[in-house]
Amino acid sequence: MKEIILITGARGNLANVVKDRLSKKYTIRFLTTNKKLVNNNNVFYWNIDDGYINCKALENCNHIIHLAGYPIINRWTKKNKKIMFTSRVNSSELIFEKCKENNIKPKTFISASAIGYYGLNSKGIKSENDNKGKDWVADLVNSWEKSANNFNSIGCRVVNMRISLLISKKIAFLKYNILSVKFGIGMITGFKNRIFSWIHVDDVAKFIQNSIEQNIYSGVYNLATENNITELEFINILRKKYCSFAFIISVPNSLLRIILGERSKIINTNFSVSVKKLKENNFEWTYKKFDKFI
Template sequence: MKKIIITGATGLIGKKLSDELHKSGYHIIVFSRDSRRAKDILKKDYEYIEWDYGKPENWIEKISDSDAVIHLAGINLFAKRWNDHFKKEIITSRRDTTRSLADAIKNSSNKPKVFVSASGVGYYGDGGDKILTEDSPAGNDFLAEVCKVWESEAAEVENVGVRRVSIRTGIVLSPEDGALKRMLLPFKLFIGGPLGNGKQWFPWIHIDDIVGVYRHAIENEKLSGAVNAAAPNICTMNEFAKTLGKVLNRPSLFPVPGFALKLAIGEAGDVVLMGQRVSVNKLLSSGYKFKFENLEEALNDLLM
């Protein structure tokens, strides 16, 4: 039975991923800053470890005893309105936790075979209509800087021969949380529509597929480095809103102007208004088979 450490196991991706791996026979070790709360949330027979990333001596032995480490932890980008203090929290929550895990892996007696760390398509900034591969340059905005730091810290494990995969995640579609959940209410009230001018690319991915990508990253030894994770058939925001309206049998006639979005949620609105036309050829070439390539089929599965 392979042992997998997961941080951020109580989040949207973490809950579904840990459950999927557990059902497949993996031994799940949940690292959490509040292990009791994590156990209450997950309600599964996992192993729960109190994870104070400032005190690695309390959990480093578990690193040495694991086959893989999946790092999903990081403060929610939209938990608060962005200001200098919260932006510092966003970056340190990712940099410091990743550095702590990477250091523990480097110092462990029996190193895990792979370290899979979250990242995001925000790495590229606003890509316009350019097709973005994993070799495309990083953007210059705040979120791009966060992703660069995140990936740089994760890549440290490569210095001791541990395979590293940084999943540049697109917009995960789930009715439980995230962008889709926030867009549902306006559509149900017949006032739904695209965000911004609607022309920005919308790199969506079904929750089942992002879980599948993480599992693929663990099990496919040839996959390494940064990996874009979005459906092959990404679309513009206009196309997404139109398809969502069709699935819900609601109109998509009421766009939310960019200035209104930024008034509502501040600088974080830029994240929604930027687009990334990402290529997923690297993921496809590695052998990953998507469950949902078509947006309408994905939305029907999630909402019907």
């Protein structure tokens, strides 16, 4: 009999890539807040604010992959910040409480997290043992990981994925940059030598499968490649592939702050993360270099 995996964040790109990767070997279930998607067969309803989960979703569940989270790129209003918190932290706590109430003890709890843990103003190369940053995003991520770690108390192996910039042609960041270059404009936000860490969505799905199937995976992991990229390198790779005569336009930080407010700090981070721990687990990337999948 196939093991059962429950995935939250059913509408996200990553959740669907994970489903496609795992569905041949495992029975996949989803939790969703969208009642229109519910079929009570493999898609079940939950409501975080009401503290409700259809517990049929949890029956005989062997692994939980928690990917739910209101997008951090949305406006940072007081209301939205609360939703960003509850959709990550309260949702994790709700799953934990329902597991305890129903004596359900999954083997593995794998949770999305973010390199925002290190703070938006961080510099240099950050490893999993470095201290938490001091801004609200770092506090959010810290609470997110703590809520996941509750599952240790019921015998789960917990894995927290500090995901860097998630890359796929179907995800907005790359999708819209490609579109812009095809129309002859390559946008650089901030300054051209800004470094960012990244990872392809397929490699995150591969990491999740490894975490389910290999007990050596435990604790916190930075998810990125070894090959960081600068803004200018990124745009030039797109130009080479899609439109070599595209103009490069730099959007200054001052204008970004006017347009995005505080959110501009996400776009202007300038640090990278160590992947030493991934390499120690002999993780093999499908996409090590950015130009290999463009």
